[in-house]
Amino acid sequence: QAHLVQSGAEVKKPGASVKVSCKASDYTFTNYAITWVRQAPGRGLEWMGWITTFMSDTNYAQKFQGRVTMTTDTSTTTAYMELRSLRSDDTAVYYCTRGVGAFDIWGQGTMVTVSS
Amino acid sequence: DIVMTQSPLSLPVTPGEPASISCRSSQNLLDSNGFNSVDWYLQKPGQSPHLLIYLGSNRASGVPDRFSGSGSGTDFTLKISRVEAEDVGVYYCMQALQTPRTFGQGTRLEIK
Numbered sequence: 001q002a003h004l005v006q007s008g009a010e011v012k013k014p015g016a017s018v019k020v021s022c023k024a025s026d027y028t029f030t031n032y033a034i035t036w037v038r039q040a041p042g043r044g045l046e047w048m049g050w051i052t053t054f055m056s057d058t059n060y061a062q063k064f065q066g067r068v069t070m071t072t073d074t075s076t077t078t079a080y081m082e083l084r085s086l087r088s089d090d091t092a093v094y095y096c097t098r099g100v101g102a103f104d105i106w107g108q109g110t111m112v113t114v115s116s
Numbered sequence: 117d118i119v120m121t122q123s124p125l126s127l128p129v130t131p132g133e134p135a136s137i138s139c140r141s142s143q144n145l146l147d148s149n150g151f152n153s154v155d156w157y158l159q160k161p162g163q164s165p166h167l168l169i170y171l172g173s174n175r176a177s178g179v180p181d182r183f184s185g186s187g188s189g190t191d192f193t194l195k196i197s198r199v200e201a202e203d204v205g206v207y208y209c210m211q212a213l214q215t216p217r218t219f220g221q222g223t224r225l226e227i228k
Contacts, residue, residue, distance in 0.1 A: 045208055047217040061216045101212030102155055102170035109164055
């Protein structure tokens with residue numbers, strides 16, 4: 001059974017950066033892109049972008065352009081999402097998921113809290 | 117960006133009764149291969165979302181056959197033939213035709 005396991009909760013101050021990891025297992029990592037989706041407390045789902053794991057091509061939501069970087073390490077089958085210049089409205093659960101649509105495998109989510 | 121609009125936003129249902137959720141898109145979601153690029157997800161309380169339906173009408177692996185997806189173009193529907201207690205949570209539609217991928221606001225299903 002394929003799995004995505006994410007890193008633990010983070011607390012950051014405004015202006016800082018956060019880097020969330022997403023470890024894939026039990027499937028061929030380079031066959032699927034990794035998409036990142038976030039969910040602010042009590043709110044809906046928001047697509048942030050994806051990275052192809054074979055060529056590391058990225059497609060970011062315009063809202064996050066310049067602030068987000070998605071990377072992968074094929075040797076450890078791990079994807080990363082770094083968000084910079086954090087603001088209070090970046091407080092959310094960040095999910096990684098498999099593919100570019102029909103997201104069939106999801107990580108457990110990483111809570112990122114931005115607070116002074 | 118494509119806007120996805122769901123209704124209703126809240127759906128109280130008696131166990132054993134059917135339920136239906138509508139999702140309307142601001143653009144035609146029929147792709148060049150003739151598939152409707154709409155997925156449906158359920159997020160149970162305290163859990164990550166999980167895939168129910170992809171390409172408009174295809175049930176994901178392990179999804180009970182009481183769930184079905186239909187529709188074409190700009191109007192889509194998720195139906196539950198007989199609601200069970202385990203179906204509570206928030207249902208989201210998502211368009212997978214273009215980037216940015218966009219989700220509906222979510223429909224909260226609760227048991228009466």
